[in-house]
Amino acid sequence: MLAVVALATPLLAGAEEIGNVSTVFKFVGPNDRIVVEAFDDPKVEGVTCYLSRAKTGGLKGGLGLAEDRAEASIACRQVGAINFKGDLKDGESVFKERTSLVFKTMQVVRFFDKKRNTLVYLVYSDRVIEGSPQNAVTAIPILPWVQ
Template identity: 65%
Template sequence: MKKRWIFWLGLVCAAMGNAQAEQVGSVDTVFKLFGPDHKIVIEAFDDPDVKNVTCYISRAKTGGLKGGLGLAEDTADAAISCQQVGPIALSDKIKNGKSEGTVVFQKRTSLVFKKLQVVRFYDAKRNALVYLTYSDKVIDGSPKNALSAVPIIPWGEGK
């Protein structure tokens, strides 16, 4: 009974991690005879709370038989780049946001315990949005992470 409960919990958690991002492309990095190759996947997502900010994440995706079945654990390697793609208007909620940031994206990278997250911070002094991506599983004492900043600039004024 306990094994069945853990199995269903794992399936629900895996299904929840598939929201928000769309795949832009990928490159194979290691050939696997059985199952899909190991690859680097590029995904894009729009900040759900800030119109006209798009982030691109590249991350490692494990292939092979386990990867093909969704049972493999992906490595914690990831990079992020975020851009302003139109005029930005920040809400008071974001301007007065918490110093711990706000999670704007999550993706499961193992069946149950590991996920890749993106957290947004607002730097009022520099009028910029800062996006931090990291894996929530500790690797050698500290999580791997990457950072991208989006300065908020006037868009299309003076034309």
């Protein structure tokens, strides 16, 4: 069983928790909360994305057994000179984190809009059988970095 869980669990793309707020008090286990995390695009130097999403608390949440909600918000920003570390593929996953024990993940994918010279990031939740249409999008025009 542990092998199945290990194989089904996507690798964390190095998200750093920036902060959180409590939304629902729980008598047992941690409270439900909204967390704000930051991660850098692994192939685009100079881009950081900020993701806010719900984390389920309670006894199941504290043990990592609860299923988190599918809703998320994203804002990606240019934080330095943009340099590409490799070829970019449209729809390439840049962040992935499980939101249930085995079957559900929250992920961010990147697209490159060549016509507008803009990077577009989409966050959504997927599940082995049925995903969610809930999503959010953000875009970064590629501009010269002036300090």
